[in-house]
Amino acid sequence: MISARGISKVFNHGLPNEFAALHPVSLDVSLHETTVLKGPSGSGKTTLLGLMACMARPTSGRIFLNEREITSLPERFLTEIRRSTFGFIFQQFNLIKGLSALENVMIPAYPTGEKYSILRRRALESLEMFNLGQRADARIEWLSGGEAQRVAIARALINNPAIIIADEPTSHLDSIQSREFIDIMTDLKAKGRTIILASHDPIVYDSGLADRVVEMRDGRIANEIKSS
Amino acid sequence: MALRRSTIFLRTVAGLVLLLAMIFLHASNEVRTSGPLFARKNALVRQLELTDLSIFTEATYTRHLSMADISTPFQDAQMSLDHFPSGALVEPPPHLLRNHAQLD
Amino acid sequence: MPNLIERQRHIIDFTLSSLLRRKGKNCALLLVYTLIVFILASVLFFTHALKREAALLLNEAPEIIVQRTLAGRYQTIPIAWSDRILKINGVISVRPRLWGYHFDSAFKANYTLTVPAGNPPQQGSIDIGSGISMMRGANRGDIIAFTGHDGIPRSFKIRNILEHESQLLANDLILLSEEDYRDFTGIPADQATDLALRVRNSREYGIIAEKITRIYPDTRPIVRTEILRTYDALFGWRSGLLIVIFSAAILAFVIFAWEKATGLSAEERREIGILKAVGWETSDILLMKFWEGTVISLTAFLVGIILAYLHVFFTSSALFAPVLKGWSTLYPAFPLTPFLDLGQVATLFFLTVVPYTITTIVPSWRAATIDPDAVMR
Numbered sequence: 049m050i051s052a053r054g055i056s057k058v059f060n061h062g063l064p065n066e067f068a069a070l071h072p073v074s075l076d077v078s079l080h081e082t083t084v085l086k087g088p089s090g091s092g093k094t095t096l097l098g099l100m101a102c103m104a105r106p107t108s109g110r111i112f113l114n115e116r117e118i119t120s121l122p123e124r125f126l127t128e129i130r131r132s133t134f135g136f137i138f139q140q141f142n143l144i145k146g147l148s149a150l151e152n153v154m155i156p157a158y159p160t161g162e163k164y165s166i167l168r169r170r171a172l173e174s175l176e177m178f179n180l181g182q183r184a185d186a187r188i189e190w191l192s193g194g195e196a197q198r199v200a201i202a203r204a205l206i207n208n209p210a211i212i213i214a215d216e217p218t219s220h221l222d223s224i225q226s227r228e229f230i231d232i233m234t235d236l237k238a239k240g241r242t243i244i245l246a247s248h249d250p251i252v253y254d255s256g257l258a259d260r261v262v263e264m265r266d267g268r269i270a271n272e273i274k275s276s
Numbered sequence: 277m278a279l280r281r282s283t284i285f286l287r288t289v290a291g292l293v294l295l296l297a298m299i300f301l302h303a304s305n306e307v308r309t310s311g312p313l314f315a316r317k318n319a320l321v322r323q324l325e326l327t328d329l330s331i332f333t334e335a336t337y338t339r340h341l342s343m344a345d346i347s348t349p350f351q352d353a354q355m356s357l358d359h360f361p362s363g364a365l366v367e368p369p370p371h372l373l374r375n376h377a378q379l380d
Numbered sequence: 381m382p383n384l385i386e387r388q389r390h391i392i393d394f395t396l397s398s399l400l401r402r403k404g405k406n407c408a409l410l411l412v413y414t415l416i417v418f419i420l421a422s423v424l425f426f427t428h429a430l431k432r433e434a435a436l437l438l439n440e441a442p443e444i445i446v447q448r449t450l451a452g453r454y455q456t457i458p459i460a461w462s463d464r465i466l467k468i469n470g471v472i473s474v475r476p477r478l479w480g481y482h483f484d485s486a487f488k489a490n491y492t493l494t495v496p497a498g499n500p501p502q503q504g505s506i507d508i509g510s511g512i513s514m515m516r517g518a519n520r521g522d523i524i525a526f527t528g529h530d531g532i533p534r535s536f537k538i539r540n541i542l543e544h545e546s547q548l549l550a551n552d553l554i555l556l557s558e559e560d561y562r563d564f565t566g567i568p569a570d571q572a573t574d575l576a577l578r579v580r581n582s583r584e585y586g587i588i589a590e591k592i593t594r595i596y597p598d599t600r601p602i603v604r605t606e607i608l609r610t611y612d613a614l615f616g617w618r619s620g621l622l623i624v625i626f627s628a629a630i631l632a633f634v635i636f637a638w639e640k641a642t643g644l645s646a647e648e649r650r651e652i653g654i655l656k657a658v659g660w661e662t663s664d665i666l667l668m669k670f671w672e673g674t675v676i677s678l679t680a681f682l683v684g685i686i687l688a689y690l691h692v693f694f695t696s697s698a699l700f701a702p703v704l705k706g707w708s709t710l711y712p713a714f715p716l717t718p719f720l721d722l723g724q725v726a727t728l729f730f731l732t733v734v735p736y737t738i739t740t741i742v743p744s745w746r747a748a749t750i751d752p753d754a755v756m757r
Contacts, residue, residue: 095753103657103753124661130752131659142654142755145647146401151394156658158390161383164280167390207659281400282392285675292682299689303718306693310717314436317546321440323498325477325576327607329434330509330551333490334708336481339552340492341614342607343445343574345454345600369610 050077050100050211055109057095069095071267072109077244079114079210081259082237085246092267093246094215100244101213102130131156135204139216141196143188143203149175149195150184153202160207174202178232194225201232211242218249226251233257342369391664395671398651409637410676416633417684417732418691419626424724425692426700427615432719434611437549438604442576444585445477445602446592456571461596465575468591470584476572478561482526482554487515489709493554495561497576503557505539511551511710513541526554529566536560547712637736649747656752665748666741673740677733684732685725693718 057070070092077083077100085093099106102118110119118129135156143152153171175184178198183191191199197217204212214233218226226249234257237243245252253261263271320326332338337345399406446465448457462474478495491512501507508518518524518538525535542550562569579588582605589601652665660668691697696714697704705711 098753104751127656127659127661136657138657138755142657144398144651144654147394147397151397154390155394155655156660158394159387159660159664161385161387161390163386164389203658280389280393281396282389285392285396286389289678289682292679292686295686296682299686300720300722303689303693303720306718313545313717316543317437317549318440320542320546320549321437324494324496324550324553324555325442325475326494326549327438327441327445327602329430329437329548329611330492330511330553330710330712331548331704332708333492333552333710335490339481339490342602342610343447345447345449345452369606370613 049079049112049114051112052076052096052100052106053110053112055096055099055106055111057092057099057104058107061107069267070099070106073267073269074109075100075262075269077242079242082233082243082257083245084253084258084261085244085264086248086253086261087264087270088248090266091264093264095267096264097213097215097244097246101134101136101211102126131159131207133209133211135207135209135212137197137200137204137212137214137217139219141200141220143196143199145188148185148187149180149191149199152188152199153206156203157206171202171206174205175199178202193220193222194228197221197225197229198232201229205236209241211244212236214243214245214247216247216249217245218247218252223251230255230257344369388667391668392671392675395668395675398668399672399675406676410680412633412636413676413680413732413736414684414687416630417681417728418687420630420732421685421688421725421728422691422697422700423615423626424728425688425718425720426697426714426716428721428724429692429716429719430714431612431614433548433716434614435608438607438611441604441607442477443579443582443604444577444589444592446575446577446596447600447602448574448596449598449600456567457574457599459570459572461599462575464595465577465592468588470580470588472578472580475576475578477574477576478558478567479573480565480567482564484526487709489515490552491554491710492552493556493561493565495558496555500557501539501555503559504537505557506536506560507540507542507553507555508538509542509550509553510544510547511712512554513538515710526564528564534560534564545715547715551712552710638739644743644747648744650755652744652747653750653752653755656748656750657755662748665744669741669744669748670737673737674733677736681729681733685728689718689720692716 052073052075054072054074055070056068056072059067059069073092073096075096085097087093098104100111102113105119110117112118113129113133118126121129144155147155150168150171153174154167157167157171172181172184175181178201180195180198180202183195188196188199197220204214212233218229221229230251233243233245234255237257243257245258247253252258259274261273262269263273327342328340330339332341446457446461448455457476459476462476465471466474475497477497480493482491482493483489484491489512496507506524508524513519516524520538520541522538523535524538525533527533536556542553542555556564561567567573577588579585585603585605589603592599592601655665655668656662691699693716696716701711
């Protein structure tokens with residue numbers, strides 16, 4: 049369970065361009081369900097997602113991961129938690145250009161010092177799972193949008209995280225690719241992973257994937273719909 | 277499976293370090309076995325009463341650097357560069373630049 | 381422990397892949413860097429070996445040479461003066477040295493004429509240095525002619541060619557008998573070029589030199605320590621345009637390397653953000669940057685040093701020859717004994733590898749500490 053207690057985020061604090069992306073918000077996310085944060089751009093959903101996934105510290109408030117307070121942990125531990133607990137899928141995929149698909153998938157596991165042969169095999173298996181076995185040595189910029197998205201998913205899974213975080217995962221995909229993505233996520237959910245998405249794409253929040261949709265607006269939680 | 281890049285790099289560095297070590301060994305071996313060579317050369321220095329190395333032969337003061345007098349090499353000023361290229365490489369002997377306290 | 385090594389190797393893998401993306405640029409950088417190390421190391425190796433060689437060889441030079449000066453110029457010295465000098469306490473022997481130069485107008489070369497202290501050639505025959513032998517194509521038993529001071533050519537039979545190994549000492553020498561020398565140069569029988577003294581105790585050099593100048597105020601004694609000091613100062617860092625020009629080249633490289641290493645592009649900044657977001661720590665990023673600097677600088681250092689050694693001690697510094705040669709016609713091939721100074725190699729390491737690596741790491745420091753959520757914005 050991830051519990052956010054009155055967290056807020058202010059960017060450029062104290063500067064003329066100070067901007068409050070998130071007003072104090074409290075939210076509990078259960079690890080047994082799939083949560084979708086829904087809302088227009090600028091509604092604070094990406095910021096909330098980032099804070100819950102230990103990507104940044106809130107300006108105020110506290111976050112608990114399985115009852116452990118993580119807001120005040122030093123950077124090293126925070127990184128450790130981020131690496132082992134969360135897998136990230138970004139809006140712009142954020143793959144590293146010039147490197148092969150295989151290398152991109154392996155990157156999150158590099159700091160763990162896992163044995164090369166084992167890591168490589170796992171990465172290849174993961175790529176094969178997404179029908180990318182043939183493309184393992186291809187450079188990122190040679191891949192199509194859908195392929196790049198699947199490489200990004202494979203990368204998110206390499207450290208075997210309990211929680212998958214996806215920020216606007218379908219914004220660069222067409223409808224067919226978006227449905228493919230939903231299928232993959234549904235599959236991962238069935239395998240027991242927790243998924244938290246931020247999206248304003250109806251394909252995502254109207255799909256059967258979401259157990260819970262949290263609607264956000266202007267940095268606040270506006271509405272909550274729980275399916276089932 | 278192709279070799280890992282780090283393997284190629286580390287092997288290259290290891291190879292280069294090994295080569296460097298061989299160079300040091302070669303150098304120390306050459307120096308160690310140069311005794312008789314230096315004995316022969318030293319004998320020549322004694323026999324011919326040599327005072328200088330035969331590196332720059334174009335001018336008297338560069339051929340016999342240590343024997344140069346004050347006026348020849350630096351006709352105009354003590355540190356003026358002359359028209360021989362070697363003049364750009366060698367300094368005037370230190371004992372010409374600094375006065376010998378006991379001799380003045 | 382194996383984990384730590386594997387982590388380093390993963391990061392090296394990543395760094396190399398990342399460097400290979402700009403293959404042309406990084407290869408050019410590596411090449412220029414290697415060239416700089418190569419030239420710098422060649423200069424250091426060459427000068428150090430030459431200085432050591434000079435120190436070891438000239439340690440056997442006469443303890444004191446007494447020159448006579450006349451109106452500030454160097455003159456022949458009366459042999460009779462040696463009697464009074466010999467009476468000075470501590471002087472074992474005084475020997476008049478006969479030497480001088482001969483300009484061979486046919487070959488535009490300067491030779492050094494010397495009458496050896498031991499084993500002089502008989503009248504009518506000479507020993508020549510290997511440089512002269514090679515240039516004139518003259519061998520043992522050949523007859524060779526030089527024009528004397530009076531314009532009349534004299535022919536000599538070559539008794540011996542001085543060993544090739546002693547090129548650095550005897551490349552341009554012509555050894556001849558005293559009679560031939562005086563006949564050839566016209567120096568009167570009671571005069572010598574200078575006087576060579578053997579002295580018992582090295583601590584007396586100064587006192588003896590002082591006594592000589594008191595007896596003969598127009599002489600200039602040159603003490604062996606001064607000879608050694610002259611060669612120790614040879615190719616000192618202050619001497620020579622070479623160093624000036626070279627330091628300009630180094631500065632240019634520093635600017636280039638600085639530009640290359642510090643110019644953290646928006647692209648690189650974004651990549652650091654991505655790496656942090658997917659679970660790399662700040663220390664992992666810095667480690668990656670450390671390897672980025674090390675891969676280039678260490679390779680360049682090792683290759684440069686090895687090539688420099690081969691250049692100086694196997695090709696006799698072939699690339700420096702045009703600079704050192706100047707306008708002299710006779711030039712030794714520098715078969716130097718490879719005296720290496722480990723301290724110098726270490727200094728070179730700290731002057732090349734360390735600064736480059738640091739200039740690679742430092743600018744990424746700030747980028748490495750950004751919040752990883754920057755890539756989400």
